[in-house]
Amino acid sequence: MLAGLGLVLTGCGLTPTGPRMSDRVLGVITPYRIDVVQGNVVTREMVERVRTGMSRSQVRELLGSPLIADAFHENRWDYVFTIRRAGTAYQQRRVTAIFRGDALESLESDELPSERDFVESIDTGKVSGKPPVLELSEAQLRALPAPKAAAPAAAATLAPAKPASGPTRTFPPLEQP
Incomplete structure (x- = not known):
């Protein structure tokens, strides 16, 4: 009976009745989801630098290697980008470059974000606690031990190297006569 009730409740918790309802099991437990990033990130600034007639x-x-360069459509390159991260909205964008010979004829794209907008859209903002302090205070600097004095110049000179002691090894020749 309890097993049946568990299945019913689990099934209800996994129905797609709301946005990303399947992220929670029984409305309480959130399982770990891996980030899935596929394709090329192409931003508005990158596309603005591309001009027709470019090779x-x-x-x-400028845009990187295309995700899809089909042998049957050799004059078409497709740049597809998808990202699925826990805590952020699913994103998918496409940029298509059409060539005539070696020259770019046209560039078609979905509405692309700027670099800043893209970074903000994938930033989940999950920072725990305060950021670490990277500088020492005056009190901490005074508490540090004093540096050791440098060795006198006479002791710093190198003594001549001693010949190696111990057994010497002999190896057979690499080539046989």
């Missing part, structure tokens, strides 16, 4: 290598330099 394939120039477009690749």
